[in-house]
Amino acid sequence: MASSPTSSSTSAELWDRARKVLPGGVNSPVRSFKSVGGDPFFVERGQGPYLVDTDGRRYVDYIMSWGPLILGHAHPLIVEALEDQLTRGTSYGAPTGAEVEMAERLVGLMPSLEMVRLVNSGTEATMSALRVARGHTGRNRFLKFTGCYHGHADPFLVAAGSGVATLGLPNSPGVPEEAVRHTALLPFNDLEAVRSLFNDRGGEFAAIILEPVMGNAGLIPPEPGFLKGLREITEAHGALLIFDEVMTGFRVARGGAQERFGVTPDLTTLGKVIGAGLPVGAFGGRRDVMESVAPVGPVYQAGTLSGNPLATAAGNAQLRWLAENDPFPELEAYAERLVKGMVEALTGAGIPASGQVVGSMWGVFLHPGPVRSFEDAQEADTERFGRFHREMLRRGVFLAPSPFEAGFLSITHGEEELELTLAAARAAAEEVADDPVL
Ligand code: KE4
Numbered sequence: 001m002a003s004s005p006t007s008s009s010t011s012a013e014l015w016d017r018a019r020k021v022l023p024g025g026v027n028s029p030v031r032s033f034k035s036v037g038g039d040p041f042f043v044e045r046g047q048g049p050y051l052v053d054t055d056g057r058r059y060v061d062y063i064m065s066w067g068p069l070i071l072g073h074a075h076p077l078i079v080e081a082l083e084d085q086l087t088r089g090t091s092y093g094a095p096t097g098a099e100v101e102m103a104e105r106l107v108g109l110m111p112s113l114e115m116v117r118l119v120n121s122g123t124e125a126t127m128s129a130l131r132v133a134r135g136h137t138g139r140n141r142f143l144k145f146t147g148c149y150h151g152h153a154d155p156f157l158v159a160a161g162s163g164v165a166t167l168g169l170p171n172s173p174g175v176p177e178e179a180v181r182h183t184a185l186l187p188f189n190d191l192e193a194v195r196s197l198f199n200d201r202g203g204e205f206a207a208i209i210l211e212p213v214m215g216n217a218g219l220i221p222p223e224p225g226f227l228k229g230l231r232e233i234t235e236a237h238g239a240l241l242i243f244d245e246v247m248t249g250f251r252v253a254r255g256g257a258q259e260r261f262g263v264t265p266d267l268t269t270l271g272k273v274i275g276a277g278l279p280v281g282a283f284g285g286r287r288d289v290m291e292s293v294a295p296v297g298p299v300y301q302a303g304t305l306s307g308n309p310l311a312t313a314a315g316n317a318q319l320r321w322l323a324e325n326d327p328f329p330e331l332e333a334y335a336e337r338l339v340k341g342m343v344e345a346l347t348g349a350g351i352p353a354s355g356q357v358v359g360s361m362w363g364v365f366l367h368p369g370p371v372r373s374f375e376d377a378q379e380a381d382t383e384r385f386g387r388f389h390r391e392m393l394r395r396g397v398f399l400a401p402s403p404f405e406a407g408f409l410s411i412t413h414g415e416e417e418l419e420l421t422l423a424a425a426r427a428a429a430e431e432v433a434d435d436p437v438l
Pocket of ligand 1: 120
């Protein structure tokens with residue numbers, strides 16, 4: 001029998017109950033605070049740039065649901081769109097105009113998209129895009145980069161094999177070796193290694209997939225020429241270039257990384273922002289490639305709730321706003337001030353730190369920099385980051401609970417939140433410094 005309603009429970013009570021019935025007490029591992037220590041708070045509501053927990057504590061939120069909430073929590077446009085749809089039903093399993101509108105908006109905003117298929121998550125989007133690339137080329141091998149996360153479908157859960165170009169090895173129990181033996185792995189930003197691998201075996205590759213700006217290893221931008229180089233290499237060897245823009249789409253520029261860096265992939269995967277916090281993912285790209293997808297073509301892909309009317313109502317409201325407004329120059333300027341202030345707070349306390357910003361995404365490493373790859377990022381001081389995270393939380397600032405995540409902004413983050421955050425960073429840095437400056 002379900003326990004009492006949760007509205008009056010404290011985070012501590014909910015945390016005790018959660019761990020009895022949910023693995024690790026959460027529905028996604030990063031939320032458990034396992035990487036930073038301490039116990040997670042439980043959210044009662046979100047409002048603009050803030051989260052409020054069940055104990056009434058308020059936090060400036062830099063996670064924004066891991067990217068989706070570019071308009072902040074509970075924006076009136078999103079609430080109204082959901083209220084309007086709700087009384088007309090939650091799901092039909094039949095086509096709706098809202099799905100057509102979303103597909104048209106995505107095609108209109110994202111340079112690579114001629115055709116798109118809506119799904120329910122980023123994982124579904126990348127899993128499906130890989131299948132389409134394999135079906136279209138008739139090849140099985142693909143290349144990904146260490147530190148790039150493309151969701152939890154088997155082919156992507158791979159650790160570096162003995163040699164980078166040899167067979168991938170599973171990095172999770174439950175993933176059979178056959179599922180990853182076609183997955184090659186190389187360090188991000190190492191164009192020469194890609195060139196050499198493809199000169200050897202390019203004809204075996206269906207695709208290269210990457211986050212064009214890494215957001216799952218902290219924030220790591222592409223080196224100049226890296227994306228263009230991948231475009232040339234894939235074209236030369238008949239492989240498809242897949243930009244996983246689940247995170248960077250509508251986050252690093254209105255047209256995603258492909259618009260910002262001027263490189264057009266053959267396929268793009270999307271998620272997060274396009275659902276405005278409701279479950280929506282998408283994959284799309286060249287018409288000739290996408291027409292291999294069922295029911296037009298033979299590559300099978302399906303989903304009960306794909307293009308769901310509630311999710312597309314919220315997503316269309318957010319995309320409509322983005323079609324009429326370009327918040328990215330302002331968000332990037334804000335992120336630059338935030339990161340500069342945080343790095344100064346840390347280095348001022350004697351803690352090596354460096355930061356990066358791309359559009360509305362940002363990252364601070366407890367590492368002197370430069371951080372060009374996941375391998376570099378792994379040299380950051382993750383133990384001290386955990387202590388810093390806890391000290392920031394105590395002061396009402398909610399940073400991503402892992403040193404290997406990016407930070408996100410919304411249009412509702414303003415001067416008050418910036419000041420609060422930088423004051424907290426100065427105090428927290430002193431707390432975690434080796435010998436606090438007296
Ligand atoms: P989802 O299946 O979680 O919707 O999307 C998977 C995915 C695919 N591609 C990229 C580039 C992604 O960043 C993600 C998911 N991002 C993580 C944030 N590190 C989601 C947070 C979580 O796992 O709880």
